Each structure stands twice: as C-alpha cells, then as structure tokens.
Amino acid sequence: xxxxxxxxxxxxxxxxxxxxxxxxxxxxxxxxxxxLIFATKVKTADGKSLPRTLxxxxxxxxxxxxxxxxx
Numbered sequence: 001x002x003x004x005x006x007x008x009x010x011x012x013x014x015x016x017x018x019x020x021x022x023x024x025x026x027x028x029x030x031x032x033x034x035x036l037i038f039a040t041k042v043k044t045a046d047g048k049s050l051p052r053t054l055x056x057x058x059x060x061x062x063x064x065x066x067x068x069x070x071x
Contacts, residue, residue, distance in 0.1 A: 001034045005062025009036060012064060013056060020054055033065065034058045 006027065013036075014021045025036035038054040057066040 001029070001058070001060055001062070005058070005060070006034070006036065008062045009056060009058045009064055013038065013054065013067075016067075017054060017069070019052065025056070032060055034060075 006025075010025065017038075019042050020038045020040055023038045023040050025038045028035040028037070034057070036056040036058060038056070039051070041049045041051050044050050051070070053070040055068045056064055059065055
C-alpha cells in the first residue's frame, strides 16, 4: 500500500475522530488489507486521563473497511 492511500485514510479518521488529529498510526500489513492503529489519551470531565485506541482496516485503495474503537 502506498503512503498516499494511508494519508487519505488518516485524514478521513481525523475528520470523524478529532481527538486523534495529529496522531501517527502504527501500520501493519496482512495480505490485501492494512491495519492502522491510532493510540492517544483524552481528558475526562473530572480531569483524569483515559487511553483511547482506534483500529482501522484499510483496503489496497485506501478505503476504510472497518473501524473499531476502545471506550
């Protein structure tokens, strides 16, 4: 998968999930699909830190197939 397809998928994720904006994903290739894993920490209403993880399956053209997120 080329870097342009990964960048397109990242920009789509940044629009849907603004708390992940600027986070660079780790990339794992498995056959025809690529797994992008975004990890960040967000502040809760009471000021505590909460880890968030976003797993995104992307096809060869850079289209998002599936998005899974932690709570």
